[in-house]
Amino acid sequence: MIRHLALAMLLAFTAVAGCTRIQLDPLPEGMTDQPPENWAERTRQVTDFDRWVLSGKMAVRQPSDSGTAVINRWQQYGNEYELSLSSSFLGMGTTRIEGSPGFIELTLSNGDVYQSGNPEQLISQATGWQLPVQSLVWWMRGLPAPEGRHRLLFDQKNRLAILEQDGWEIRYDRWRTFVDDLPELPARITAIKDDKRVRVVIASWRRED
Template structure:
Protein backbone atom coordinates (compact mmCIF):
# COMPACT_ATOMS: atom_id res chain seq x y z
CA UNK A 1 0.00 0.00 0.00
CA UNK A 2 1.42 3.39 -0.93
CA UNK A 3 1.58 6.20 1.57
CA UNK A 4 -1.12 8.08 -0.34
CA UNK A 5 -3.47 5.20 0.42
CA UNK A 6 -2.57 5.54 4.10
CA UNK A 7 -3.56 9.18 3.89
CA UNK A 8 -6.95 8.31 2.41
CA UNK A 9 -7.56 5.61 5.02
CA UNK A 10 -6.59 7.84 7.92
CA UNK A 11 -8.56 10.77 6.55
CA UNK A 12 -11.64 8.55 6.43
CA UNK A 13 -10.98 7.70 10.05
CA UNK A 14 -10.96 11.26 11.36
CA UNK A 15 -13.49 13.00 9.17
CA UNK A 16 -17.02 13.18 10.50
CA UNK A 17 -18.65 15.44 7.96
CA UNK A 18 -20.02 18.54 9.65
CA UNK A 19 -17.55 19.21 12.44
CA UNK A 20 -17.17 22.83 13.54
CA UNK A 21 -14.06 24.23 15.19
CA UNK A 22 -14.11 27.89 16.17
CA UNK A 23 -10.99 29.59 17.47
CA UNK A 24 -11.36 32.83 19.40
CA UNK A 25 -8.86 35.68 18.88
CA UNK A 26 -5.90 35.77 21.22
CA UNK A 27 -7.21 37.61 24.29
CA UNK A 28 -5.62 40.84 25.42
CA UNK A 29 -4.12 41.31 28.83
CA UNK A 30 -1.62 38.43 28.72
CA UNK A 31 1.84 38.77 30.18
CA UNK A 32 5.13 36.94 29.76
CA UNK A 33 5.82 37.43 33.48
CA UNK A 34 5.23 34.04 35.14
CA UNK A 35 3.49 33.85 38.52
CA UNK A 36 5.62 33.36 41.62
CA UNK A 37 4.74 29.66 41.84
CA UNK A 38 5.30 28.82 38.15
CA UNK A 39 8.65 27.10 38.74
CA UNK A 40 7.09 24.84 41.40
CA UNK A 41 4.01 24.18 39.25
CA UNK A 42 5.97 23.35 36.11
CA UNK A 43 8.34 21.08 38.06
CA UNK A 44 5.39 19.15 39.45
CA UNK A 45 3.82 18.81 36.00
CA UNK A 46 7.14 17.52 34.68
CA UNK A 47 7.00 14.75 37.29
CA UNK A 48 3.80 13.43 35.72
CA UNK A 49 5.39 11.06 33.23
CA UNK A 50 3.15 7.96 33.49
CA UNK A 51 -0.45 8.74 32.59
CA UNK A 52 -3.45 7.89 30.44
CA UNK A 53 -6.15 10.17 29.09
CA UNK A 54 -9.25 9.92 26.93
CA UNK A 55 -11.06 12.58 24.98
CA UNK A 56 -11.79 13.94 21.55
CA UNK A 57 -9.77 15.41 18.71
CA UNK A 58 -11.13 18.01 16.30
CA UNK A 59 -9.31 19.13 13.17
CA UNK A 60 -9.92 22.05 10.87
CA UNK A 61 -7.76 22.93 7.88
CA UNK A 62 -8.30 24.29 4.36
CA UNK A 63 -8.84 20.86 2.80
CA UNK A 64 -11.14 19.23 5.37
CA UNK A 65 -12.39 19.12 8.94
CA UNK A 66 -13.59 16.41 11.27
CA UNK A 67 -13.43 14.74 14.67
CA UNK A 68 -12.04 11.55 16.14
CA UNK A 69 -12.39 9.88 19.53
CA UNK A 70 -9.23 9.46 21.56
CA UNK A 71 -9.89 5.96 22.89
CA UNK A 72 -6.78 6.32 24.98
CA UNK A 73 -3.45 8.09 25.05
CA UNK A 74 -0.97 6.22 27.21
CA UNK A 75 2.33 7.84 28.11
CA UNK A 76 5.19 6.04 29.86
CA UNK A 77 7.94 8.65 30.10
CA UNK A 78 8.96 9.13 26.44
CA UNK A 79 7.04 6.10 25.13
CA UNK A 80 3.50 6.73 23.93
CA UNK A 81 0.55 4.83 22.49
CA UNK A 82 -2.34 6.82 21.02
CA UNK A 83 -5.50 5.09 19.78
CA UNK A 84 -7.96 7.03 17.61
CA UNK A 85 -11.26 6.02 16.04
CA UNK A 86 -14.27 7.56 14.34
CA UNK A 87 -17.54 6.25 15.74
CA UNK A 88 -19.37 8.22 13.03
CA UNK A 89 -17.89 5.94 10.36
CA UNK A 90 -17.98 2.82 12.50
CA UNK A 91 -14.34 2.07 11.71
CA UNK A 92 -11.84 0.26 13.86
CA UNK A 93 -9.01 1.70 15.86
CA UNK A 94 -5.89 3.31 14.42
CA UNK A 95 -2.90 3.51 16.75
CA UNK A 96 0.27 5.57 16.88
CA UNK A 97 3.09 4.14 18.98
CA UNK A 98 6.56 5.51 19.43
CA UNK A 99 9.26 7.45 21.18
CA UNK A 100 10.89 10.73 20.15
CA UNK A 101 12.43 10.13 16.73
CA UNK A 102 10.47 6.95 15.91
CA UNK A 103 6.82 6.12 15.25
CA UNK A 104 4.78 3.10 14.19
CA UNK A 105 1.31 3.63 12.70
CA UNK A 106 -1.16 0.72 12.68
CA UNK A 107 -4.24 1.02 10.48
CA UNK A 108 -7.62 -0.58 11.27
CA UNK A 109 -6.85 -3.45 8.84
CA UNK A 110 -3.70 -4.31 10.79
CA UNK A 111 -1.19 -2.91 8.32
CA UNK A 112 1.76 -1.19 9.98
CA UNK A 113 4.09 1.58 8.88
CA UNK A 114 7.23 2.77 10.65
CA UNK A 115 9.33 5.90 10.33
CA UNK A 116 12.28 7.59 11.97
CA UNK A 117 10.59 10.90 11.16
CA UNK A 118 7.32 10.95 13.15
CA UNK A 119 6.20 14.33 11.86
CA UNK A 120 6.59 13.28 8.22
CA UNK A 121 4.67 10.03 8.68
CA UNK A 122 1.82 11.78 10.52
CA UNK A 123 1.80 14.45 7.81
CA UNK A 124 1.69 11.85 5.04
CA UNK A 125 -1.06 9.90 6.79
CA UNK A 126 -3.22 12.80 7.95
CA UNK A 127 -2.12 15.96 6.18
CA UNK A 128 -1.30 17.52 9.58
CA UNK A 129 2.01 19.30 10.10
CA UNK A 130 1.97 18.43 13.78
CA UNK A 131 5.18 17.90 15.80
CA UNK A 132 4.03 14.71 17.47
CA UNK A 133 7.06 14.56 19.76
CA UNK A 134 6.06 17.86 21.41
CA UNK A 135 2.50 16.80 22.22
CA UNK A 136 3.32 14.96 25.44
CA UNK A 137 4.71 18.24 26.77
CA UNK A 138 2.06 20.60 25.45
CA UNK A 139 -0.81 18.43 26.69
CA UNK A 140 0.57 18.76 30.23
CA UNK A 141 0.90 22.54 29.92
CA UNK A 142 4.65 22.56 29.39
CA UNK A 143 6.87 23.71 26.52
CA UNK A 144 8.68 20.93 24.68
CA UNK A 145 12.44 20.42 25.03
CA UNK A 146 13.11 21.24 21.36
CA UNK A 147 13.08 24.79 20.04
CA UNK A 148 12.72 28.22 21.58
CA UNK A 149 9.39 29.09 23.16
CA UNK A 150 7.35 31.91 24.65
CA UNK A 151 4.93 31.54 27.54
CA UNK A 152 2.00 33.87 28.16
CA UNK A 153 -0.05 34.00 31.36
CA UNK A 154 -3.46 35.48 32.11
CA UNK A 155 -4.35 37.91 34.89
CA UNK A 156 -4.93 34.99 37.27
CA UNK A 157 -1.41 33.64 36.71
CA UNK A 158 -2.65 30.67 34.66
CA UNK A 159 -0.72 29.61 31.57
CA UNK A 160 -2.72 30.81 28.56
CA UNK A 161 -0.46 30.36 25.50
CA UNK A 162 2.72 28.57 24.46
CA UNK A 163 4.37 29.62 21.21
CA UNK A 164 6.86 27.05 19.92
CA UNK A 165 7.97 25.52 16.60
CA UNK A 166 5.67 27.85 14.69
CA UNK A 167 2.62 26.67 16.67
CA UNK A 168 0.49 28.66 19.08
CA UNK A 169 -0.92 26.40 21.78
CA UNK A 170 -3.92 28.02 23.47
CA UNK A 171 -5.07 26.70 26.83
CA UNK A 172 -8.82 27.18 26.79
CA UNK A 173 -9.71 25.35 30.00
CA UNK A 174 -7.96 23.77 32.98
CA UNK A 175 -9.34 21.20 35.40
CA UNK A 176 -8.35 19.26 38.53
CA UNK A 177 -7.95 15.71 37.22
CA UNK A 178 -5.31 14.03 39.41
CA UNK A 179 -5.04 14.44 43.17
CA UNK A 180 -1.72 15.88 44.24
CA UNK A 181 -1.03 17.59 40.92
CA UNK A 182 -1.82 21.09 39.66
CA UNK A 183 -4.78 21.56 37.33
CA UNK A 184 -4.21 19.99 33.93
CA UNK A 185 -5.41 21.16 30.51
CA UNK A 186 -8.97 20.09 29.75
CA UNK A 187 -9.08 21.79 26.34
CA UNK A 188 -6.25 23.07 24.18
CA UNK A 189 -6.24 24.50 20.66
CA UNK A 190 -3.11 24.34 18.51
CA UNK A 191 -2.95 26.92 15.73
CA UNK A 192 -0.50 27.14 12.83
CA UNK A 193 -1.55 29.25 9.86
CA UNK A 194 -4.89 27.93 8.66
CA UNK A 195 -4.55 24.66 10.57
CA UNK A 196 -6.43 24.18 13.83
CA UNK A 197 -6.24 21.14 16.09
CA UNK A 198 -8.27 20.98 19.29
CA UNK A 199 -7.98 18.36 22.02
CA UNK A 200 -10.70 18.03 24.65
CA UNK A 201 -9.78 15.79 27.59
CA UNK A 202 -12.60 13.93 29.33
CA UNK A 203 -10.51 11.83 31.74
CA UNK A 204 -6.91 11.88 32.85
CA UNK A 205 -5.37 9.30 35.22
CA UNK A 206 -2.00 8.64 36.71
CA UNK A 207 -0.74 5.14 35.91
CA UNK A 208 1.64 2.79 37.70
CA UNK A 209 5.27 3.81 37.72
CA UNK A 210 4.85 7.52 38.40
CA UNK A 211 7.01 8.66 41.28
CA UNK A 212 5.37 10.66 44.04
Protein backbone atom coordinates (compact mmCIF):
# COMPACT_ATOMS: atom_id res chain seq x y z
CA MET A 1 0.00 0.00 0.00
CA ILE A 2 2.83 2.40 0.81
CA ARG A 3 4.39 1.69 -2.57
CA HIS A 4 1.12 2.63 -4.26
CA LEU A 5 0.68 5.69 -2.05
CA ALA A 6 4.12 7.01 -2.89
CA LEU A 7 3.27 6.53 -6.55
CA ALA A 8 0.13 8.59 -6.10
CA MET A 9 2.15 11.39 -4.54
CA LEU A 10 4.37 11.47 -7.60
CA LEU A 11 1.34 11.92 -9.85
CA ALA A 12 -0.17 14.71 -7.82
CA PHE A 13 2.94 16.54 -7.11
CA THR A 14 4.99 18.44 -11.19
CA ALA A 15 13.70 28.55 -16.54
CA VAL A 16 15.77 29.94 -13.89
CA ALA A 17 18.56 32.01 -15.45
CA GLY A 18 21.98 30.44 -15.28
CA CYS A 19 20.87 26.79 -15.20
CA THR A 20 22.78 24.49 -17.53
CA ARG A 21 20.81 23.02 -20.39
CA ILE A 22 21.03 19.44 -21.56
CA GLN A 23 22.29 19.55 -25.13
CA LEU A 24 20.44 17.12 -27.39
CA ASP A 25 20.52 17.09 -31.17
CA PRO A 26 18.53 17.17 -33.34
CA LEU A 27 15.54 19.10 -31.99
CA PRO A 28 12.09 17.53 -32.45
CA GLU A 29 10.33 18.81 -35.57
CA GLY A 30 8.52 22.10 -35.00
CA MET A 31 10.31 22.75 -31.67
CA THR A 32 12.92 25.27 -30.63
CA ASP A 33 15.12 25.56 -27.58
CA GLN A 34 15.12 29.36 -27.83
CA PRO A 35 12.79 30.83 -25.17
CA PRO A 36 10.22 33.42 -26.29
CA GLU A 37 10.84 37.06 -25.47
CA ASN A 38 8.44 37.01 -22.52
CA TRP A 39 9.90 33.88 -20.92
CA ALA A 40 11.94 35.69 -18.26
CA GLU A 41 8.90 37.72 -17.16
CA ARG A 42 6.68 34.63 -17.15
CA THR A 43 9.27 32.80 -15.08
CA ARG A 44 9.30 35.63 -12.53
CA GLN A 45 5.51 35.78 -12.26
CA VAL A 46 4.99 32.03 -11.94
CA THR A 47 7.89 31.62 -9.53
CA ASP A 48 6.23 34.18 -7.26
CA PHE A 49 2.97 32.18 -7.52
CA ASP A 50 3.90 29.85 -4.65
CA ARG A 51 0.73 29.91 -2.52
CA TRP A 52 -2.08 28.12 -4.31
CA VAL A 53 -4.79 25.44 -4.23
CA LEU A 54 -5.60 23.06 -7.06
CA SER A 55 -7.79 20.03 -7.73
CA GLY A 56 -7.89 17.53 -10.54
CA LYS A 57 -7.32 13.90 -11.44
CA MET A 58 -4.52 11.63 -12.51
CA ALA A 59 -3.89 8.46 -14.46
CA VAL A 60 -1.01 6.01 -14.05
CA ARG A 61 0.36 3.51 -16.51
CA GLN A 62 3.29 1.28 -15.61
CA PRO A 63 4.09 -2.43 -15.98
CA SER A 64 2.74 -3.42 -12.55
CA ASP A 65 -0.24 -1.07 -12.08
CA SER A 66 -2.61 1.12 -14.08
CA GLY A 67 -5.52 3.23 -12.86
CA THR A 68 -6.80 6.64 -11.85
CA ALA A 69 -6.94 8.78 -8.72
CA VAL A 70 -8.53 12.07 -7.67
CA ILE A 71 -6.61 15.05 -6.35
CA ASN A 72 -9.21 16.34 -3.91
CA ARG A 73 -7.06 19.24 -2.81
CA TRP A 74 -3.42 20.23 -3.14
CA GLN A 75 -2.58 23.29 -1.04
CA GLN A 76 0.86 24.84 -1.40
CA TYR A 77 2.41 27.38 1.00
CA GLY A 78 5.81 28.22 -0.41
CA ASN A 79 7.89 25.11 0.34
CA GLU A 80 5.18 23.45 2.45
CA TYR A 81 2.26 21.44 1.11
CA GLU A 82 -0.86 19.55 2.13
CA LEU A 83 -2.36 17.05 -0.28
CA SER A 84 -5.55 14.99 -0.13
CA LEU A 85 -5.86 12.04 -2.55
CA SER A 86 -8.51 9.37 -3.04
CA SER A 87 -8.57 6.32 -5.26
CA SER A 88 -10.27 2.95 -5.20
CA PHE A 89 -7.66 1.42 -7.49
CA LEU A 90 -4.89 2.42 -5.10
CA GLY A 91 -6.82 0.80 -2.29
CA MET A 92 -6.14 3.70 -0.01
CA GLY A 93 -9.44 5.60 0.28
CA THR A 94 -8.68 9.21 1.18
CA THR A 95 -5.09 9.84 2.23
CA ARG A 96 -3.38 13.00 3.47
CA ILE A 97 0.18 13.93 2.58
CA GLU A 98 1.95 16.79 4.34
CA GLY A 99 5.49 17.87 3.68
CA SER A 100 8.24 20.43 3.45
CA PRO A 101 11.85 20.27 2.24
CA GLY A 102 13.46 17.32 3.99
CA PHE A 103 10.24 15.99 5.58
CA ILE A 104 7.11 14.09 4.58
CA GLU A 105 4.19 12.61 6.52
CA LEU A 106 1.67 10.17 5.04
CA THR A 107 -1.62 9.55 6.85
CA LEU A 108 -3.66 6.64 5.51
CA SER A 109 -7.44 6.35 5.70
CA ASN A 110 -7.08 3.73 8.47
CA GLY A 111 -5.12 6.20 10.63
CA ASP A 112 -1.65 4.76 10.06
CA VAL A 113 1.00 7.47 9.85
CA TYR A 114 4.40 7.25 8.14
CA GLN A 115 7.07 9.92 8.45
CA SER A 116 10.50 10.44 6.94
CA GLY A 117 13.18 13.10 7.07
CA ASN A 118 14.20 12.09 3.56
CA PRO A 119 11.26 12.21 1.11
CA GLU A 120 13.34 10.86 -1.77
CA GLN A 121 14.45 7.89 0.32
CA LEU A 122 10.90 7.11 1.44
CA ILE A 123 9.66 7.03 -2.16
CA SER A 124 12.68 4.99 -3.24
CA GLN A 125 12.03 2.41 -0.51
CA ALA A 126 8.31 2.31 -1.32
CA THR A 127 8.50 2.24 -5.12
CA GLY A 128 12.09 1.49 -6.11
CA TRP A 129 12.22 4.81 -7.98
CA GLN A 130 14.82 7.54 -7.56
CA LEU A 131 12.64 10.66 -7.66
CA PRO A 132 13.57 14.35 -7.22
CA VAL A 133 10.60 15.12 -4.97
CA GLN A 134 11.44 18.79 -4.52
CA SER A 135 11.35 19.34 -8.30
CA LEU A 136 7.68 18.42 -8.70
CA VAL A 137 6.24 21.67 -7.39
CA TRP A 138 8.23 23.50 -10.08
CA TRP A 139 7.30 21.16 -12.90
CA MET A 140 3.59 21.49 -12.10
CA ARG A 141 3.83 25.23 -12.81
CA GLY A 142 5.76 24.77 -16.04
CA LEU A 143 9.18 25.63 -14.62
CA PRO A 144 12.40 23.66 -14.25
CA ALA A 145 13.61 23.10 -10.71
CA PRO A 146 16.29 25.62 -9.65
CA GLU A 147 18.94 22.91 -9.27
CA GLY A 148 19.88 20.32 -11.84
CA ARG A 149 20.53 20.24 -15.58
CA HIS A 150 17.48 20.78 -17.74
CA ARG A 151 16.33 21.30 -21.28
CA LEU A 152 13.33 23.35 -22.42
CA LEU A 153 11.61 23.00 -25.79
CA PHE A 154 9.00 25.44 -27.08
CA ASP A 155 6.35 24.91 -29.75
CA GLN A 156 5.37 27.16 -32.65
CA LYS A 157 2.98 29.10 -30.38
CA ASN A 158 5.89 29.99 -28.04
CA ARG A 159 4.51 27.73 -25.31
CA LEU A 160 6.64 25.37 -23.28
CA ALA A 161 6.06 21.94 -24.81
CA ILE A 162 8.69 19.71 -23.19
CA LEU A 163 10.80 19.98 -20.05
CA GLU A 164 13.57 17.43 -19.53
CA GLN A 165 15.19 17.16 -16.11
CA ASP A 166 16.53 14.40 -13.83
CA GLY A 167 15.76 11.72 -16.41
CA TRP A 168 12.09 12.73 -16.71
CA GLU A 169 10.40 14.13 -19.81
CA ILE A 170 7.52 16.41 -18.83
CA ARG A 171 5.13 17.10 -21.71
CA TYR A 172 2.79 20.06 -21.44
CA ASP A 173 -0.23 18.95 -23.41
CA ARG A 174 -2.63 21.76 -22.56
CA TRP A 175 -2.48 25.27 -21.10
CA ARG A 176 -5.26 27.41 -19.63
CA THR A 177 -5.79 30.73 -17.88
CA PHE A 178 -6.72 29.86 -14.29
CA VAL A 179 -5.72 33.05 -12.44
CA ASP A 180 -6.54 36.40 -14.01
CA ASP A 181 -3.29 38.20 -13.20
CA LEU A 182 -1.02 35.31 -14.22
CA PRO A 183 0.09 33.79 -17.53
CA GLU A 184 -1.47 30.53 -18.63
CA LEU A 185 -0.74 27.56 -16.36
CA PRO A 186 -0.52 23.87 -17.24
CA ALA A 187 -3.92 22.15 -17.50
CA ARG A 188 -2.73 18.72 -18.62
CA ILE A 189 0.74 17.28 -18.02
CA THR A 190 2.23 13.94 -19.03
CA ALA A 191 5.41 12.80 -17.27
CA ILE A 192 7.43 9.96 -18.79
CA LYS A 193 10.44 8.06 -17.53
CA ASP A 194 11.39 4.70 -19.03
CA ASP A 195 8.22 2.57 -18.98
CA LYS A 196 6.37 4.75 -16.47
CA ARG A 197 3.76 7.28 -17.61
CA VAL A 198 1.81 9.68 -15.40
CA ARG A 199 -0.87 12.08 -16.61
CA VAL A 200 -2.27 14.90 -14.45
CA VAL A 201 -5.34 16.91 -15.48
CA ILE A 202 -5.94 20.07 -13.46
CA ALA A 203 -9.58 21.11 -13.07
CA SER A 204 -9.10 24.22 -10.92
CA TRP A 205 -6.17 26.30 -9.77
CA ARG A 206 -6.47 29.44 -7.64
CA ARG A 207 -4.29 31.74 -5.61
CA GLU A 208 -4.18 31.19 -1.85
CA ASP A 209 -3.41 34.35 0.15
